[in-house]
Amino acid sequence: MPVNSLRTADRETPSRLSLEISGVSKTFGRFPALKNVSLQAKDKEFLALLGPSGSGKTTLLRVLAGLEEPDSGEVRFDGEDFLSLPVRRRKVGMVFQHYALFRHMTVAQNIAFGLSVRKRTERPARSEIGDRVQTLLSLVQLEDLGKRFPSQLSGGQRQRVALARALAIEPRMLLLDEPFGALDAQVRRELRRWLREVHDRAGVTTVFVTHDQEEALDLADRVGIMRDGELKQLGTPNEVYENPADPFVYDFLGAACRMPGVVAGGRLTVADWETVAEKGAPQGPVEVYFRPDEVALAPPGGAGLAAEVKAVAARGPDVRIECLVEGQVLELEAHGPTLPAGVAPGLALRIKPLRPKIYTIA
């Protein structure tokens, strides 16, 4: 479906860089919102910016859209200096967190807005605009709602109208600011898949801001994790999940268990458990992280951390095991069928983290 004619033959190399951000900083009053952020995105790539609120991800998105002006740094798009372009000339399709639909216009008028405000010489004919609106309405599966007003739509429908409106201008880049933030969990999951499909069909470089790590890992080609205005790590979902750059990223991407340990002579020692330290691990006192479901449970005699089960709670096939290790409570997760029989409160056992990550103590 020729929804977006940007996808033309001249864009032959999909690995070509399209977005280059270098050294962007932005301060609000005394609050540094962005500190020297640099990143690149490939053409047609789906990039997620992940971070807690106040981490600067939305500010970075607004810088890309032209809604904020950075104090320093450079943004180039397809080699062009983006910062010298005013908002209206950047042709970015922005989907706002609260959609920012024009409340006094119908859905169709909302979608047509970007085309109808063009200069007369560049504006498509009225019938052409109407056709495009219809095409976009069917793309976002709202064929029959063109005459409705935003106030008559559900949250998920508004979200799709906002996306259709952004796509209508044939954007060079799609920017999404927490697009699912205001929706309930069920709708979020449905829209997530669908958004990825729309992105693939439209073939536009997309930057997506979210604080939901599951959403980011599920949806994006690459994920950038931000904290306090800095880009902490950038990589494919697998890379960042398997190799978090620091404890913050580790924590942010999923549940984590944490124990103090020591690395010496290529060996890692945590309490009474000793194992081979990974190559390049820091020396001396360290912090050891592991995921609560990446452990092997063994009888008291084997290798691992000596633990005592305090409580067991089953939630369907998943089981949560609360253990006491070295006076510290760890919450582990196990899948019912793989759980050794007889795990019950009071039982002594050994916990062996399968893939411990070693970080220096901050």
Next chain:
Amino acid sequence: MTLAETRPRPGARLSLPAVMMVLASVAVMAVLVVAPLVTVFHDALSKGLGKYLDAIRGPDALAAMRLTLLVSGISVPLNAAFGVAAAWCIAKFEFRGKNLLLTLIDLPFSMSPVVSGLVWVLLFGAQGWFGTWLIDHDIKIIFATTGLVLATILVTFPFVARELIPLMQDQGADEEAAALTLGASGLTAFWKITLPNIRWALLYGVLLCNARAMGEFGAVSVVSGHIRGLTTTLPLHVEVLYNDYDFVGAFAAASLLASLGLVTLLLKTGLEWRHAGELAANRRP
């Protein structure tokens, strides 16, 4: 307050105390508020319709009506433009001194109308700051239409701004930002997004502003000089006739103003019913 929101829990049958409360309320309103309104029309028509029509068709009455229309026709658009400009700055931008600006905009609300007239006399009256200069250059402000306009503007100064500021603060700047990312110019965003979003509140503010401007008495009384046919607006015309013991004439002119008030009330109530959501959340008197 909007009437549309005034919906008590349905199905509740009125108890005896409730009936007494309702009757007491109706009595208070009838004696205190409705009686004067009825009196105006009653006294205006007390000598028959012919006398009434004569009174409102006399040359002085017509001149007063024309002057009233002229004065409000100048004052209201100016205050509306100010209201939009001030609300645009206050609601869409962050700047220092915003609270001071808000206080200053509110200030005329707490001034006596007489003081709102007085200040112009102090500036432009014969012994005022610019009095001598104005006399030397043969410019008349006090006891002339200009003075009436200035006094009216000051009295009705905050009306439109007060309606728009809370509404536009509530709406934020996201829709304008969205319009810009879609390729609209700032001016287009203002005309196509901002203005349509505030149209009902703007109309509401203009309505109240106009009612007050046409009915203003104290402030214009101070700067008018009461020159019949020249500087008497309709409310001043009422006063002149009343002081001349021409009660039918006075009440006939007053009935026109009362009708203006009733029409304003009707339109205002209609707006509140139909567009409650697009007016500012909190109505204040």
Next chain:
Amino acid sequence: MTDQALPRPVQSGAAVPRRPRRSPWVEHSILPGFGLAMGFTLFYLGAIVILPLTALTALALRPWELGLSGVIHALTAPRVAAALKLSFGLSAVAALLNAPLGLLLAWTLSRYQFPGRRILDALVDLPFALPTAVAGIALTAIYAPNGPLGSLFARVGIKSAYSPVGIFIALVFIGLPFVVRSLQPVLQDLDREVEEAAQTLGANAVQRAVHVILPALAPSLISGVSLAFARAVGEYGSVVFIAGNLPMKTEIAPLLIVIKLEQYDYAGAAAVGLAMVAISFGALMAINTVQLLLAQRGKA
């Protein structure tokens, strides 16, 4: 804009700014028109509000009137003092009577469903909508000794029009909507569940009113009464006809300004005017403080 004249902050450090910061006064925004709109706003505000008020203050405190002591002297002259006392005293009493009347109306309008409720609600605004001169002559006609209500008062020996009683009635008339409109939204929002909870805990109607409803209404009641008071102090049109305007007896402060102007006593008029502005402004500040306290209490 005024900010152009201000010195720019010195930029230092390694990060080279893309563009110099525009102004220390306003945050950068992509929306246009701030300079134009702010320029017009400030010009208009300056010309319509600030310049005249400056003239008022300056004239009242003019050196050859001995400054502040001159103002005090002008205000303590017997006729002026009597007028100020009358205006502020009657306004206070009228505003206080408006409290129970306003409570009654606001309660009825927001709690009971009855035929004509919406009309009654709309009519509450009539004192705003009716031009003051119209209300003034109408009230005078009603309360004059030969008027429909004035004759009733006369029969029990009360002179209503052309006496402080008449002024009081006019001030109640114009102040009523302020109290009703301040209370109504609060009464609407007042959680019925709180009342019902009190009821389940055994509170009777009077206890509920005293312990649950009145404390919740107090801030807006105070605010409404203050607004009614401030309006009453400055009111001219609806009072001047019914007052009778006898010096020392039924002469209100705004009328005194008019009289002083007619005698070309600009300084005297300015002194009374300044006193009224100062006191009204004080009332406005008090209202704002009450509302601030209300907001803080709501947060806690």
